[in-house]
Amino acid sequence: MDFLWNKTCKKVIEMQEFFEHVKKGLSKSPKKIASRYFYDAKGDALFQQIMQLEEYYLPRCEMQIIENKSEQIGQDISAVHSNLQVVELGAGDGTKTKHLIKQFEPHFDSLEYVAMDISDNALSINKKEISSEAEQVKYIGVAGNYFDTYKSLPSTSDGRLVLFLGANIGNYPTPDAIGFFRFIQSKLKEEDYFLVAFDLVKHPRKILAAYDDSQGITKQFNLNLLERMNRELGANFNIHQFDHFPFYDPLTGIASSQIVSLKKQTVEFSDGFSVCFDLFEAVHTEVSKKFFWSDIEEIANKSKMDIAQTYYNANKGYTFVLFRPQG
Structure with missing residues (x-):
């Protein structure tokens, strides 16, 4: 019983930390959410698929x-x-x-x-x-x-x-x-x-392909972050109104991932928090330096x-x- 209670309390605390991070990150300019929040159960499964991709060397x-x-x-x-x-x-x-x-x-x-x-x-x-x-x-x-x-x-x-x-x-x-x-x-x-x-x-093209695979698994992995916010935080993201955009700069060696809003829109969360997106506004999610x-x-x-x-x-x-x- 104590184990189940402690596990439940830990889950609640993690959820609160996630929500506070999301509120803070989506209120910034530019918007930003840490990549560690990719990894819920579905995110873990998608990442295992990425690990098997030919492009992900x-x-x-x-x-x-x-x-x-x-x-x-x-x-x-x-x-x-x-x-x-x-x-x-x-x-x-x-x-x-x-x-x-x-x-x-x-x-x-x-x-x-x-x-x-x-x-x-x-x-x-x-x-x-x-x-x-x-x-x-x-x-x-x-x-x-x-x-x-x-x-x-x-x-x-x-x-x-x-x-x-x-x-x-x-x-x-x-x-x-x-x-x-x-x-x-x-x-x-x-x-x-x-x-x-x-x-x-x-070669820059080899690096970029690793984060933009032909099967679209990396896109699913990134957009699952929005789905996770819907599931756990009561948000109402329409996943089809966002896209995944990877970028690599060979001058700095920095590969980065962004989630881009495809329209001007407002997303609401269960506690009344809301965030506005401009057309093609991006949320930065990850850096992978080479x-x-x-x-x-x-x-x-x-x-x-x-x-x-x-x-x-x-x-x-x-x-x-x-x-x-x-x-």
Whole structure:
């Protein structure tokens, strides 16, 4: 009974936070809603479809590195640490990480895996995936926003490796990425590591296609944000009166997603809040930066981290970078 009560209270609080964010974001000029609100149950399912699309190259690039370089990454870290705690931020379902952990396991006397994710459902799958490949690894699942849970991560006498995969660092503009690196460093000792996946700049058309697929799944994924507001916040968005518009700027390496109103209209919410849209007014929803090597060096220098090693996929369009705090 207490579990159900706590789960209900958590859901109510999350709904209130969502509503407050929406009100604030849609009252701005330009309008903006954070990409983390894409991920309700329907959004999760659509994103899994996106991950399988031919145009969405990122998961395949990442798996190339995990399959071909995990052994080397484990060896490089085990040269410094015989016991290791691996902390993954935004761990997801673990279907990729399990391969990395499996190849790490022979190189350490003991290995602990701490999975941090906002989704309880993702963590339950994650535990099964990791345990199926690495039975001897100590598993800890931590539900919640990792900006909160990472702060409370207790110290350890083992070495620590923080993982931030999926090219999720691209969701942060460079100044925010620097701040994020400093935040991560707050829980690292001088000999600890931070492994980050970066999607590197490449032909602009290839990048744009990744966010504007021919089947329209990415469009559905973006417009589901409006459907979610209808379902959960009592809004009356007419989905057919909005469109998804992706954009990529090869000068900055920034890919972005917008939802565009196709007419002048007013949308109302259940509590009386309303928002007016001009014809072709856009709501910004996501940034996915692609990195020049100079961007990575800037982040490292300004956050006082050293680049210890880099691991590339086959065409060198995607990389894992291993960082260490500067002494």
